[in-house]
Amino acid sequence: MKDGDQMLWGSATAAYQCEGAWQEDGKGPSIWDDFVHSDKNTKGITADTACDFYHHFEEDIRMLAEGGQNTFRFSISWSRIFPRDDGVVNQAGVDFYQHVLDICEKYQVVPNVTLLHYDLPSYIGAEGWEKRETMAKFAAYCKRCFEIFGDRIPYYATINEPNHNSYCSYLVGNYPPNHVGDVQNLVKVCYHNMVANAMAVREFRKLNLNAKIGIVNSGASRADILKDTPEYREAKRYANMLFHGWLIGAAVLGKFPEGLGETLHKLGVDLSFVRQEDLDLIKEYTVDWIGDNIYARKLVKPYEFGETQMVVNNDPRQSQALEGVTVKGLFQPDIDPTTRKNPWGREIYPKCGYDALIRLRDEYNNVPVFVTENGHGMFEERSESGEINDSERIAFLEEYLDYFAKAKEDGCNLQGYYVWSTMDLYSWINGYEKRYGLVHVDYANHCQRIPKKSYYWYRDYIAFQKKK
Numbered sequence: 158m159k160d161g162d163q164m165l166w167g168s169a170t171a172a173y174q175c176e177g178a179w180q181e182d183g184k185g186p187s188i189w190d191d192f193v194h195s196d197k198n199t200k201g202i203t204a205d206t207a208c209d210f211y212h213h214f215e216e217d218i219r220m221l222a223e224g225g226q227n228t229f230r231f232s233i234s235w236s237r238i239f240p241r242d243d244g245v246v247n248q249a250g251v252d253f254y255q256h257v258l259d260i261c262e263k264y265q266v267v268p269n270v271t272l273l274h275y276d277l278p279s280y281i282g283a284e285g286w287e288k289r290e291t292m293a294k295f296a297a298y299c300k301r302c303f304e305i306f307g308d309r310i311p312y313y314a315t316i317n318e319p320n321h322n323s324y325c326s327y328l329v330g331n332y333p334p335n336h337v338g339d340v341q342n343l344v345k346v347c348y349h350n351m352v353a354n355a356m357a358v359r360e361f362r363k364l365n366l367n368a369k370i371g372i373v374n375s376g377a378s379r380a381d382i383l384k385d386t387p388e389y390r391e392a393k394r395y396a397n398m399l400f401h402g403w404l405i406g407a408a409v410l411g412k413f414p415e416g417l418g419e420t421l422h423k424l425g426v427d428l429s430f431v432r433q434e435d436l437d438l439i440k441e442y443t444v445d446w447i448g449d450n451i452y453a454r455k456l457v458k459p460y461e462f463g464e465t466q467m468v469v470n471n472d473p474r475q476s477q478a479l480e481g482v483t484v485k486g487l488f489q490p491d492i493d494p495t496t497r498k499n500p501w502g503r504e505i506y507p508k509c510g511y512d513a514l515i516r517l518r519d520e521y522n523n524v525p526v527f528v529t530e531n532g533h534g535m536f537e538e539r540s541e542s543g544e545i546n547d548s549e550r551i552a553f554l555e556e557y558l559d560y561f562a563k564a565k566e567d568g569c570n571l572q573g574y575y576v577w578s579t580m581d582l583y584s585w586i587n588g589y590e591k592r593y594g595l596v597h598v599d600y601a602n603h604c605q606r607i608p609k610k611s612y613y614w615y616r617d618y619i620a621f622q623k624k625k
């Protein structure tokens with residue numbers, strides 16, 4: 158991948174998954190704090206301490222920079238800087254993020270900051286996105302962040318994965334508010350997320366900062382099929398529309414995909430919450446860039462049976478279960494028995510990265526894109542000499558990166574790439590047994606950091622790309 162055009166190379170985290178310090182320095186609780194401390198959390202695992210980024214951030218950013226990376230993706234915890242619903246800032250929370258930015262500056266690391274990565278404040282509530290008023294509250298929170306941090310942050314993202322988050326929260330029920338099969342609210346929440354995104358972009362534009370704003374999509378922006386028949390192509394069209402299209406379409410093109418309203422009507426969704434003024438806002442306030450979190454393919458096939466639902470594998474004992482979304486009457490998940498899978502049954506399919514980026518090139522005006530997450534979850538052990546030999550992760554990254562490079566060569570507007578994750582951290586629902594980091598965290602030993610083999614490999618890979 159050529160670096161002459163300032164390609165950014167880094168890795169990513171999210172506040173709830175890494176910070177810990179859940180009650181420190183005036184931080185208010187988030188809906189994830191509430192959820193993990195409730196009896197709905199059957200595993201009893203929390204991110205109260207997580208990998209303790211709150212107390213290790215200097216070391217983490219220094220290591221990231223020494224690993225050749227020149228960008229760091231992290232998120233701001235809304236309830237750390239606004240602990241209550243009164244708009245009064247918690248200065249200690251702001252200071253924490255200013256210090257993180259200071260350290261980024263010190264090491265010449267470009268911050269890419271997500272304003273909401275799932276952890277709504279408790280006062281907004283786990284069902285907050287069902288209400289219209291949350292859109293204005295989110296935009297007001299973003300506005301305050303733009304004013305406070307200004308162009309110290311050159312890349313802002315409004316929301317991480319509104320699609321995956323709404324599907325998990327309202328279809329699977331594994332994220333708060335844990336509704337199962339609640340299609341009506343799922344659609345409403347998706348819609349409110351996209352109007353809120355436009356409202357935040359409007360606030361951003363008013364300030365005329367020397368910065369860019371984006372939003373982050375989940376799941377490699379493109380559904381795929383194993384057979385090229387009219388029925389399969391139709392299943393793919395619906396899957397793209399209902400999973401990625403409403404997000405990327407609204408954010409990048411300023412409109413929801415054609416046929417979306419009609420399709421939702423047919424599914425029995427009452428769309429009376431849609432207002433013309435919202436659609437006008439979406440049309441006017443589009444993003445500067447899109448983030449794509451790329452892990453695996455979303456394989457679909459024509460609908461055969463079953464209710465509308467989504468299955469996510471986060472338990473290795475169930476790794477043979479078929480992951481994905483079924484929409485009654487339209488499509489259901491498919492599986493390719495010939496491809497490799499990780500221990501949780503998630504497909505390893507590097508070409509999905511190429512296909513996703515080419516779709517953004519061809520169908521979304523070649524929008525500037527960051528691969529905001531790409532990584533490999535593994536069980537890991539330290540060797541007797543204390544090293545972490547994660548060659549499997551290196552092979553994964555190498556193969557995916559080859560396809561991203563090819564997409565860039567083929568004209569896709571790829572501007573940056575982030576490995577998920579900077580260091581080991583909390584995995585939503587799964588907890589700590591699934592590790593993604595370039596740096597190992599010894600949770601039993603004061604969260605000591607130990608670079609893995611992949612950390613050194615990534616450092617050399619970046620150096621090689623820069624020399625090219």
Ligand code: BGP
Nearest residue numbers: 171317318321375450534584585
């Ligand atoms: C994405 C999220 C990340 C991260 C990643 C890995 O959807 O944006 O926050 O968690 O997935 O997911 P998991 O830990 O469930 O394997």
